[in-house]
Amino acid sequence: GENVEQHPSTLSVQEGDSAVIKCTYSDSASNYFPWYKQELGKRPQLIIDIRSNVGEKKDQRIAVTLNKTAKHFSLHITETQPEDSAVYFCAASRRTGRRALTFGSGTRLQVQP
Amino acid sequence: DSGVTQTPKHLITATGQRVTLRCSPRSGDLSVYWYQQSLDQGLQFLIQYYNGEERAKGNILERFSAQQFPDLHSELNLSSLELGDSALYFCASSVDGTGRYEQFFGPGTRLTVL
Numbered sequence: 001g002e003n004v005e006q007h008p009s010t011l012s013v014q015e016g017d018s019a020v021i022k023c024t025y026s027d028s029a030s031n032y033f034p035w036y037k038q039e040l041g042k043r044p045q046l047i048i049d050i051r052s053n054v055g056e057k058k059d060q061r062i063a064v065t066l067n068k069t070a071k072h073f074s075l076h077i078t079e080t081q082p083e084d085s086a087v088y089f090c091a092a093s094r095r096t097g098r099r100a101l102t103f104g105s106g107t108r109l110q111v112q113p
Numbered sequence: 114d115s116g117v118t119q120t121p122k123h124l125i126t127a128t129g130q131r132v133t134l135r136c137s138p139r140s141g142d143l144s145v146y147w148y149q150q151s152l153d154q155g156l157q158f159l160i161q162y163y164n165g166e167e168r169a170k171g172n173i174l175e176r177f178s179a180q181q182f183p184d185l186h187s188e189l190n191l192s193s194l195e196l197g198d199s200a201l202y203f204c205a206s207s208v209d210g211t212g213r214y215e216q217f218f219g220p221g222t223r224l225t226v227l
Binding site: 034036 | 115144146148155156157158161169171203205207209214215216217218219220221
């Protein structure tokens, strides 16, 4: 089955700096890669996703890049703010057949004011 | 607010007991996924239902079962509970149609087994 590895497990940045979180996946049939933000005790919230026919996608301060050949994808947050502090999860799934998400282990991002 | 609802928010019970968790998907979504989040195992897929039928199974124990009803709400039944079943249980719903893959999570049910 699919295996998703996520690094780093914790990340501390100064407000205004950029943050990058990286994930690798094992199943070459995976072609949908969402990112979720989870605040303490709350639900995972979808913040951005990318499909395998696209190399990069941006939404304001958030961008995701995908390298299908190397089987890795990354989340980039620019101009970080204290409210970006949370746990971020990457995930992978297929767009046909089994669509259940396989999650990475999460990255705790701390933005220092 | 994702539009997905889950009840109850919290559940405290004893080992050996049985509980039922309920999930109502977003209007128009046909798929319900159940995930378990624990400190040592992270977020793990348990089971998926699509329009009333089981579609996929993940790491779901034999003591656990689920169903999806005609109105598309879903229930996850956990029986013979053990201490290790304490976790956050999320459901997520999705349209699961062509070009529509996003899964939206409910607020979760925190289960504590004493």
